[in-house]
Amino acid sequence: MLRVRPITPSDSDLLKMIAIESGTGFTSLPNDEALLENKIEQSISHLAQAATGPSSVTYLFVLEETDSGEVLGTCGITSAVGLDSPWYHYHIGTIVHASHQLGIYNEFRTLYLCNDYTGSSELCSLYLRPAYRGSGGGGLLSRARFLFMAEHRQRFADRIIAEMRGFTDQHDSNPFWEGLGQHFFSMHYQQADFLTGSGNKVVIAELMPKHPIYIHLLPPEAQAIIGQVHPNTEPACRLLRAQGFRFENYVDIFDAGPTLAAHPDEVDAIRRSRRAEVVIDSTPAPDTSRLYLVSNTGSHDFRCIQTRLQPTLQRVRLTPDQAAALEVGSGDAVRLVSLPTATRL
Numbered sequence: 001m002l003r004v005r006p007i008t009p010s011d012s013d014l015l016k017m018i019a020i021e022s023g024t025g026f027t028s029l030p031n032d033e034a035l036l037e038n039k040i041e042q043s044i045s046h047l048a049q050a051a052t053g054p055s056s057v058t059y060l061f062v063l064e065e066t067d068s069g070e071v072l073g074t075c076g077i078t079s080a081v082g083l084d085s086p087w088y089h090y091h092i093g094t095i096v097h098a099s100h101q102l103g104i105y106n107e108f109r110t111l112y113l114c115n116d117y118t119g120s121s122e123l124c125s126l127y128l129r130p131a132y133r134g135s136g137g138g139g140l141l142s143r144a145r146f147l148f149m150a151e152h153r154q155r156f157a158d159r160i161i162a163e164m165r166g167f168t169d170q171h172d173s174n175p176f177w178e179g180l181g182q183h184f185f186s187m188h189y190q191q192a193d194f195l196t197g198s199g200n201k202v203v204i205a206e207l208m209p210k211h212p213i214y215i216h217l218l219p220p221e222a223q224a225i226i227g228q229v230h231p232n233t234e235p236a237c238r239l240l241r242a243q244g245f246r247f248e249n250y251v252d253i254f255d256a257g258p259t260l261a262a263h264p265d266e267v268d269a270i271r272r273s274r275r276a277e278v279v280i281d282s283t284p285a286p287d288t289s290r291l292y293l294v295s296n297t298g299s300h301d302f303r304c305i306q307t308r309l310q311p312t313l314q315r316v317r318l319t320p321d322q323a324a325a326l327e328v329g330s331g332d333a334v335r336l337v338s339l340p341t342a343t344r345l
Helices: 009-021 033-047 137-151 175-185 189-207 220-224 231-243 268-272 320-326
Strands: 002-006 058-065 071-078 089-099 104-114 121-128 160-163 246-251 258-262 274-280 290-296 304-309 315-318 333-338
Touching (some): 009 071, 033 058, 175 189, 231 258, 274 320, 304 315
Antiparallel strands (some): 002 304, 071 121, 089 104, 274 333, 290 304, 290 333
């Protein structure tokens, strides 16, 4: 059975492997052993503490196969971005140049450096290892975060964002960086990518032009990928849009990937999720039953699975195996939400 749980020290080697596998552009998990170890330690420490409100910590989770213990992927939620250092984006806006005397009116799209998403919670670090894609594990990894956020609302802000990984070409390069950023840094995209993932995004922002950038003056290749996602990120992007996330004309200053945003009550899985009391029953739900996402109500011991259920308004019947995976017993509370009918188990 697949389940999502918080990361532990024993997952460090897997996280390092993912940092290498994920490649260029996956800036939230850079190939930096010390930084990854620190992320794991912070996640474990803060999940064990009582919530006092949004903070700069990133909670990390993994997807594991309960029978083998093998870890198949990871995901994360940053409680609040931009509290330790400025959180930069480009906002796509419009500037009008007009002359009544000459009868000329022109509208130009621009990129304006801003910090508008400071304090928002961020979905990040979603990665499913290639051999396990297409089995429904990616959806479980992504959606499990919504049940955690629904159960522990006090840990998170009133706005959630997700920076989508930007487009890279067959040479593992990003045309937006080549058309804009590299002129101010004189370094290759991969080197700048490592700097960003190592926490130096502020350095990049400090050296970028502070005035609005006219998009039509950029190379056509750079213009074409503004707001585009990496092919490997398209499934995650579709899932978030289906959940209620939207593009608000903000893109990453580094690779021009789109940032999606929503308020918690606009996110489908958060809004519709509810608590129910556990009843242990050895009889599994029929194969025709609807798929549900179900989690326990813990923080440091959070567990989440995807399975077929037939809950009532106040109770849900779980088999012993399901209850064991969630680490709950009869009478305990769980949080659950039904999934779209097309969702794969």
